[in-house]
Amino acid sequence: MLAATASALPACSSYYHVTEPTSGRQYLTxxxxxxxxxxxxxxxxSDAVSGAEVSLANSEIVKIGEVEYRxxxxxxxxxxxxxxxxxxxxxxxxxxxx
Numbered sequence: 001m002l003a004a005t006a007s008a009l010p011a012c013s014s015y016y017h018v019t020e021p022t023s024g025r026q027y028l029t030x031x032x033x034x035x036x037x038x039x040x041x042x043x044x045x046s047d048a049v050s051g052a053e054v055s056l057a058n059s060e061i062v063k064i065g066e067v068e069y070r071x072x073x074x075x076x077x078x079x080x081x082x083x084x085x086x087x088x089x090x091x092x093x094x095x096x097x098x
Contacts, residue, residue, distance in 0.1 A: 015069035018043060019060045027054060028073050032061060049076045 018027040033044040043059040
């Protein structure tokens with residue numbers, strides 16, 4: 001029973017900030033598929049912001065702490081929401097004044 005608990009902990013204790021250097025696009029994840037990375041050289045992971053499975057042939061991966069991860073995640077989610085609102089007309093952009 002203790003072994004099952006111990007094996008579940010490492011999966012949640014690592015946080016990564018991944019950057020695709022050519023575009024500058026940034027991602028956050030809690031795990032990178034090391035077997036895929038060894039086999040193909042590509043970083044394969046689930047992006048915490050979009051939920052998409054991502055595979056990057058060229059990437060910079062930096063292990064970060066939980067606090068930095070949570071701060072970046074919050075900021076990236078807010079940026080994504082603002083971008084979506086701007087792209088889709090932002091019908092609730094505060095123009096419904098009194």
